[in-house]
Amino acid sequence: MGQPTLKKTFYSPESQLRQPSILIREMLSDLFASRGLAWRLFVRNISAQYRQSILGYLWAFLPPLFSMAIWVLLNSQKIINIDDPGMPYPLFVLTGTVLWQTFVDAINSPLKLVTESKEMLAKINFPREALILAGLLEVIFNFFIRILLLVAIFVWYRTPVTGTAGLAFLGVLVLIVLGLMIGILLTPLGVLYNDVGRTIAIFTQFWFFLTPVIYPMPKEGIVALIVQYNPVTPVLVSVREWLILGSSSQLMGFCVVSFVSVGFLLLGWVLYRIAMPHLIARISA
Amino acid sequence: MSDEVLIKVDNVSKKFCRTLKRSLWYGIQDVTSEILCRQGGQDELRPGEFWATNDVSFELRRGECLGLIGRNGAGKTTLLRMLNGLIKPDKGQIEMCGRVGSLIALGAGFNPVLTGRENIYVNGSVLGLRKREIDSKLEEIIDFAEIEEFVDSPVQTYSSGMQVRLGFAVATALEPDVLLLDEVLAVGDAAFRNKCYNRIGERRKKTGVILVSHNMDQVGQFCNRVVVLSRGKSIFDGDSVGGIGAYGNLSTCDDDSDVQVFENIKFPIFNVKIKLAESRVMYGEEVKFRIDIYSEQVVSKTTLKIVFYDQQHHPCMEWNSAKVGCETSLKKGKNTFQIDLGPMIVKTGKYRLSVVLNDEFDIAMLVWSYKKHEIFIDGITNSGPTMVLNSNLKRCTDKNT
CATH class of the missing domain: 2.70.50.60 (abc- transporter (atp binding component) like domain)
Known part of the structure; x- marks a missing residue:
């Protein structure tokens, strides 16, 4: 007969952490299996998102553009007093806000996708990694749209492309990983309690002002201290400097944040997997 | 009929909580104790909890169709969701063989803004089909769902019946080893329902089917075995005639308050x-x-x-x-x-x-x-027609030949 032996699946109350080798193997195979689905979900989300809208893809540009306009206006009128960042201020602010927006997108992405897909999660068994991957693709896609904005302003100020622009892309990836790591760690709690989502929204606004997005690194004071220990600082500053100046003043911090982010992202992934069946039992009860 | 066991359920239990706030808090506790690999405590009920599924065991072989019946809230859906791996059992073990197709939800993952065709691809990949597989089955799916003219319009313009048809067509195109069906055929018009049952009948030879239904005629017609659940417990496991009888007794013991009198x-x-x-x-x-x-x-x-x-x-x-x-x-x-x-x-x-x-x-x-x-x-339970005709049969001898 030669029928292929069927894949067996076991479900039991035992913790998945007790058999780490199986857990890791399943994580990898599910990640692999979720590619196609992640792509479909991504295409679905993007096309659905822009289909019922007149401005369409412009929505990816508008927030950083308006944000830049406000800060440039406030700064030019001397309403706020910002140190000279060593480059044209609009260029400085726009790269900063584009990077910041990408970081915030990455934080929000896992929780947003899981919440939107609650119904599907409760009723269909599919590789859960697909949601995270689809979110990641969306964040990257939106970033690439915003790159057009950066290209435009670079051309406007006739700023030459530095040799470290490639490193800047790596830096953006780290920025996304950092955001995704925070997002995925908060997702299990956020699915159960929507306080988490609200807190993220408020907290990221605070965080914006404590990160050198619209101002250069402060030299002294409490803010300087906070900014220094803010994990986003070295990444964002490095990317901007690689892009415009050609060298980073925060290389050490960048490396540390990169390793920590990747490590915690993997932990977050394990947590996400373990938590999912428990969350589904609660959200659909 | 093959004797291959496709599903093995061993003393499986699952608890649920009645109040939402508590339920969420227990959810956090469960996640934490799994992360810390803390064993035990799963056997006991915390305040406000009850056993939604309590110590259920059975096996399902290829070619069998098992009817899972019981009153509302008897734990049927919970059991199916555990079989599908959506939620973890609190006690016991489940072993599933091969590809599992479930119709616990028809049309889940439909995005109202996208067209039927786009949704077929999204849905198909959610259920584990590859793009090439979906391509080759697209015609069949559209045919079966009877939505030829509408396949390129957004799903939000579909009637609910059309959505159900599309969902069923996509799900059965998967050709699974195990098929879990949860009351999904209660919707849709009679002609389509028959079509669905014919399709399940075709698949049945190659699969093991679990059917949750409140319609005893359907259960009697399709299932060769029945498990009756009552308050999470399995109170009957055997042939469909006995099972439907046990379910009938259940209904008389309990007070059905939904009947207007x-x-x-x-x-x-x-x-x-x-x-x-x-x-x-x-x-x-x-x-x-x-x-x-x-x-x-x-x-x-x-x-x-x-x-x-x-x-x-x-x-x-x-x-x-x-x-x-x-x-x-x-x-x-x-x-x-x-x-x-x-x-x-x-x-x-x-x-x-x-x-x-x-x-x-x-x-x-x-x-x-x-x-x-x-x-x-x-008396002896019959699951079939309402009335039995006690007429006689006479052999006619044709003298002309």
Whole structure:
């Protein structure tokens, strides 16, 4: 007969952490299996998102553009007093806000996708990694749209492309990983309690002002201290400097944040997997 | 039929919590204790919890169709969701073999803004189909769902029936080893439902099917085995005839509060007493019926009707005094009628009775007792038709050849 032996699946109350080798193997195979689905979900989300809208893809540009306009206006009128960042201020602010927006997108992405897909999660068994991957693709896609904005302003100020622009892309990836790591760690709690989502929204606004997005690194004071220990600082500053100046003043911090982010992202992934069946039992009860 | 075991459920239990706030908090506790690999504590109920599925065991082989029946909230869906790996059991173990197709939710993952075609791709990949597989099945899916003209319009313009059809078509295109079906066919028109059942029938030879349904006729027709759940516990596992009987008994023990019951009387009637000789008779026994009607004045002509409702609340039998030519005029005071309904050669189970007494013009209902009385026909359970015809068969000899 030669029928292929069927894949067996076991479900039991035992913790998945007790058999780490199986857990890791399943994580990898599910990640692999979720590619196609992640792509479909991504295409679905993007096309659905822009289909019922007149401005369409412009929505990816508008927030950083308006944000830049406000800060440039406030700064030019001397309403706020910002140190000279060593480059044209609009260029400085726009790269900063584009990077910041990408970081915030990455934080929000896992929780947003899981919440939107609650119904599907409760009723269909599919590789859960697909949601995270689809979110990641969306964040990257939106970033690439915003790159057009950066290209435009670079051309406007006739700023030459530095040799470290490639490193800047790596830096953006780290920025996304950092955001995704925070997002995925908060997702299990956020699915159960929507306080988490609200807190993220408020907290990221605070965080914006404590990160050198619209101002250069402060030299002294409490803010300087906070900014220094803010994990986003070295990444964002490095990317901007690689892009415009050609060298980073925060290389050490960048490396540390990169390793920590990747490590915690993997932990977050394990947590996400373990938590999912428990969350589904609660959200659909 | 192959003897290959596809599903093995060993003493599986799952607890749920009644209040949402507590439930969420327990969710956090469960996640934490799994991360810390903390063993134990899963066997005990915390305050507010109950066993949604309690110590259930069974096996399913290829080619079998298992009917999972029970009242609402008996734990059927919880069990299916554990089989599908959506939620973890709190006790016991489940072993599943091969690809599992589930129709726990039809059309989940439909995005209303996208077209039917786009949604087929999204849905197909959610259910584990590759793009090439979906390409090759696209025509079949569209054909089966009968949505040719609409396949390129957004799903939000579809009727709910169309969405269900599309969902079913996509899900069964998966050709799974195990098929889990949760009451999904309660929707949709009769023609499409039949089509679905035919398709399940085709698949059944190669798969093991678990069917959750409240329609005992369907269960009797499709399932060769039945597991009856009551309050999370499996109270019966065996052939479908016995299972449906056990389910029927379950319904009579419990009070079905969803049935609307009332008794109305109108002038000149001021009192009525309806009495069944037996509330439980054996299959084939006679049902006798007595009714006392107290009238304040003479009514020259009335019509008395007795209607039997089956468990699906369909009126399935009627006795009508006018049609059998019985005289039912009322005199002042007490009128007693005895009605002999004859032998009950009908499907066993519970029937509800409604008694109506119409006035001489057969318009106003002087007495209307709706489903107030019930009768249980006991005996060998048959899951099939409502009535059995006890006619004779004669062999005809054709002398011309």
